[in-house]
Amino acid sequence: MGSTGPGPATRRGRTSVHGLSQEAAATLLAARAEQPSRDLDDVDRRAGLNAKLLELLATAGALTSLDAARRGAT
Incomplete structure (x- = not known):
């Protein structure tokens, strides 16, 4: 069961990647x-x-989760 909006999101364990x-x-x-x-640039930089x-x-x-921030940027 995943998240469809604001609030807790389903997280995958490191071993699943x-x-x-x-x-x-x-x-x-x-x-x-x-x-x-x-955003992705921030992940990459830090x-x-x-x-x-x-x-x-x-x-x-x-x-x-970074995709929602990207879509909101105009």
Whole structure:
């Protein structure tokens, strides 16, 4: 059961993103603990993950919350 709007969202565990190392997951979590990411550029800048890892996260749906912010920007 996923989220269709504001409020709690279903989260996938790090192990469900095949190819994402524990180190990369820890880097993402540390960046998120400081401040939620505003957009994909913010994730890229603060977490410093390579394009392949960002693609893995996007494919797994881990970056969908950033899509709503992008759509709201005009």
